[in-house]
Amino acid sequence: MSIYRRNGIWLRLFCLFLITAAGCADAALMDPDKEPNTSQNPEALQNSTNSNQTEAAEKSTEKNEPLWIRTARQDLAQWPDRLIEDAKDSFLQPDNMTALILAGGASIVMHKDADEDVADYFSRHQKLRNFRDESLNIIGHPTTHFSASALWYFLSLHNQDEVNRERAWTMRTALTITWITTMGLKAARDNETPNGKDWAWPSGHTSSSFTVASVLDEFYGPKVGIPAYGVALLIAYRMMDTGDHWGSDVVFGATLGWVVGHTVAGKHKKLEVAGFKVVPYIPITEEPAIGIGLMKRF
Numbered sequence: 001m002s003i004y005r006r007n008g009i010w011l012r013l014f015c016l017f018l019i020t021a022a023g024c025a026d027a028a029l030m031d032p033d034k035e036p037n038t039s040q041n042p043e044a045l046q047n048s049t050n051s052n053q054t055e056a057a058e059k060s061t062e063k064n065e066p067l068w069i070r071t072a073r074q075d076l077a078q079w080p081d082r083l084i085e086d087a088k089d090s091f092l093q094p095d096n097m098t099a100l101i102l103a104g105g106a107s108i109v110m111h112k113d114a115d116e117d118v119a120d121y122f123s124r125h126q127k128l129r130n131f132r133d134e135s136l137n138i139i140g141h142p143t144t145h146f147s148a149s150a151l152w153y154f155l156s157l158h159n160q161d162e163v164n165r166e167r168a169w170t171m172r173t174a175l176t177i178t179w180i181t182t183m184g185l186k187a188a189r190d191n192e193t194p195n196g197k198d199w200a201w202p203s204g205h206t207s208s209s210f211t212v213a214s215v216l217d218e219f220y221g222p223k224v225g226i227p228a229y230g231v232a233l234l235i236a237y238r239m240m241d242t243g244d245h246w247g248s249d250v251v252f253g254a255t256l257g258w259v260v261g262h263t264v265a266g267k268h269k270k271l272e273v274a275g276f277k278v279v280p281y282i283p284i285t286e287e288p289a290i291g292i293g294l295m296k297r298f
Contacts, residue, residue, distance in 0.1 A: 068157040075169055087177050090263040103255035107201065107248035118240060118247040119194040128241045140205040140235035145175055145212050166268065171215050174264040178211045178257055179204070195243035203245040206236045206253030214261025218269050232257075 090096060110118075128136065138144055153168035155161075186199035193200040209232035217225025236254055239245040245253075 067160070068154075071157060071165070072154075079173070082173060083176060086173055086264045086267065089267055090177060090260045093263065096259045096263060099255055099259055100252075103252045107252045110248035110251065111201075111246065115246040115248050119243065122241050123194070123243060126241055128238050133238065133242055136235050136238040137205070139231065140209045140238070142175065142179055142204055142208040145208050146172070146179075149175060163270070166270075167215075167219055170265055170268045171212070174211050174215050174261050175208060177264065178207050178260045181256060181260070182207045182253070193244055193249075194246060197244065200245060201249045201252065202256060203236070203239050203249040203253035205239055206232070206245070206250045207257040209235045210254045210257025211261040212257075214258050215265040218262055218265035 091100070149168055149171040153165060153172065156163075156165035156168055182202055182204045185202055186204070189201045190198065191200045192198060210229075213225065213228035213232040216228045232254070236250045239250055240247060
């Protein structure tokens with residue numbers, strides 16, 4: 001005890017030193033802001049360096065990338081989800097389902113009773129030949145519609161025209177849904193056309209043409225929609241006149257295009273009044289208020 005009393009001050013100081021050292025060590029291990037010691041782990045240091053370089057390169061690429069390319073990439077990345085949602089809206093709404101079921105029933109009845117008579121009539125009274133026939137074939141071809149909508153989209157991107165960019169992308173979405181549905185039904189039905197070609201029902205030219213007409217009618221109203229429907233009807237007539245399709249193929253194709261075109265375009269159409277876009281308006285006032293505003297880009 002006498003030794004402890006004589007040297008107690010030194011023992012206390014030594015214990016205090018040990019406690020302080022242990023506390024500093026724990027703080028160093030638990031400090032998240034402290035950079036890890038990678039001198040003993042060169043692989044970790046290399047991975048960290050590579051990750052930082054990759055991230056910096058991606059940010060630099062995005063920063064130097066033209067605006068239209070970034071916008072196109074964003075639209076393309078969101079497109080699969082948009083296709084799925086728009087397809088659900090097109091085929092699961094009760095009114096659309098009823099229209100397609102009725103058109104399918106009409107196709108069955110026509111194929112049993114009327115298709116042969118209609119094909120026989122057109123074979124004896126063919127009106128469209130040579131230039132007129134080929135012109136309508138090209139105008140009504142889905143490839144033409146996809147190409148025109150792609151040109152519309154990229155021109156809108158170049159001009160930074162957001163309204164027409166959205167409309168062109170909506171057109172491509174509607175055409176894609178129609179094309180996938182048409183080809184799936186053709187493969188499932190796998191019947192011959194009057195002139196002996198494969199995959200008759202439904203008519204792809206007709207469904208695609210009516211999709212285009214329906215989308216244009218939604219976006220621009222009767223002044224554009226009525227002429228577009230006139231062209232679509234002429235293309236449907238051509239498909240029967242040349243023996244490329246039965247009447248039942250044309251009836252269901254027209255219904256399918258009408259349903260998809262109006263549903264998809266109606267969903268993404270911006271509300272407009274006399275050419276002005278209707279937008280929400282929240283004025284800066286002492287009392288809370290909300291309203292609508294009209295905006296037009298000149």
